[in-house]
Amino acid sequence: MKAQALHGHLDALLLAVLEGGALHGYAIIEELRARSGGTLNLPTGTIYPALRRLERAGLVESDWSTVNGRERRTYRLTGAGHRALAGERVSWGEFSATVGRFLGAGAPPQALS
Structure with a gap:
């Protein structure tokens, strides 16, 4: 998955990883990769600026x-x-529920008129 696809969500993912305790940068990258089943394989050039932004x-x-x-x-x-x-987490729940109404498995197809 590319960093651009995470736009607006990277900070929340980093906060969630750090919720488990203090980690150094490379361990954060590894945790993102592990928890995503390898999907989030983000470069240091994406992670470290985000960590500095969160620190500021x-x-x-x-x-x-x-x-x-x-x-x-x-x-x-x-x-x-x-x-x-x-x-x-609250915002994500609301967002994913709303998008799920359109893209979820049970979403009805739109009728063409």
């Missing part, structure tokens, strides 16, 4: 740590990030 917005905070002699930035949700994620 106060939804995520980060710290530097050393792991196996390597410096890594670890990201975690803030209280505002948890609240934003809850709001994103």
